[in-house]
Amino acid sequence: QQQVKQSPQSLIVQKGGISIINCAYENTAFDYFPWYQQFPGKGPALLIAIRPDVSEKKEGRFTISFNKSAKQFSLHIMDSQPGDSATYFCAASESNTGKLIFGQGTTLQVKP
Amino acid sequence: EAGVTQSPTHLIKTRGQQVTLRCSPISGHTSVYWYQQALGLGLQFLLWYDEGEERNRGNFPPRFSGRQFPNYSSELNVNALELEDSALYLCASSFSPTGELFFGEGSRLTVL
Numbered sequence: 065q066q067q068v069k070q071s072p073q074s075l076i077v078q079k080g081g082i083s084i085i086n087c088a089y090e091n092t093a094f095d096y097f098p099w100y101q102q103f104p105g106k107g108p109a110l111l112i113a114i115r116p117d118v119s120e121k122k123e124g125r126f127t128i129s130f131n132k133s134a135k136q137f138s139l140h141i142m143d144s145q146p147g148d149s150a151t152y153f154c155a156a157s158e159s160n161t162g163k164l165i166f167g168q169g170t171t172l173q174v175k176p
Numbered sequence: 177e178a179g180v181t182q183s184p185t186h187l188i189k190t191r192g193q194q195v196t197l198r199c200s201p202i203s204g205h206t207s208v209y210w211y212q213q214a215l216g217l218g219l220q221f222l223l224w225y226d227e228g229e230e231r232n233r234g235n236f237p238p239r240f241s242g243r244q245f246p247n248y249s250s251e252l253n254v255n256a257l258e259l260e261d262s263a264l265y266l267c268a269s270s271f272s273p274t275g276e277l278f279f280g281e282g283s284r285l286t287v288l
Contacts, residue, residue, distance in 0.1 A: 096274075098276070098277075100279075105281070106281055107180075107266050107268075107279035107280050107281045107282050108219070108266070108279045109279070110276055110277065110278065113276065153218070153219065155219075159274060160273060160274075161224075161232055162207065162209060162224030162226065162231050162232050162273055163221045163224065163232055163234065164209075164211075164219075164221060164277065165221070166218050166219040166220075167218070168218045169218055
């Protein structure tokens with residue numbers, strides 16, 4: 065019940081295309097859903113995050129869509145660029161636990 | 177403003193040895209988190225410290241321990257190292273227990 069399932073494991077997109085990564089969770093007590101971007105040799109960097117009181121959040125080319133009833137959330141990267149090539153992790157946490165449960169990660173390659 | 181800093185960046189130990197990893201949080205952040213990122217296992221929550229106290233720990237054996245100092249910096253200690261402890265150990269900090277996590281670049285531990 066603590067798991068966050070992420071798909072796909074890897075993704076290849078052409079420059080200018082839309083990258084979509086999906087995550088699903090079981091624990092209805094989760095109330096914070098961030099996405100992290102990680103480049104090789106670096107720590108994860110927070111991209112965008114959402115709480116369950118909204119269904120969508122957009123920051124620049126990055127959008128989170130959240131479906132509370134389906135217990136799913138997704139990251140959309142519009143106009144994908146080669147510089148977006150990285151590993152993306154979704155995560156979820158429950159208040160006051162200090163614990164982020166991460167998905168297994170998606171390796172995104174954006175071809176020029 | 178300096179981000180989360182970790183030391184050492186790389187280290188090699190042999191089985192049975194002990195290791196201490198260090199983390200300095202972002203100035204003003206009082207919560208420190210430790211995660212293990214092992215190949216194929218994703219990011220696993222290890223420990224959460226806030227205001228000098230251990231608030232939560234993940235499913236790791238007691239030989240993983242740590243502490244947080246009055247200046248909010250933190251140490252992670254791993255005793256009796258095993259081969260499977262080889263991983264990137266990431267430290268993160270947040271302004272408050274419900275705030276966004278900012279990760280350092282990690283300490284890469286290799287156990288031979």
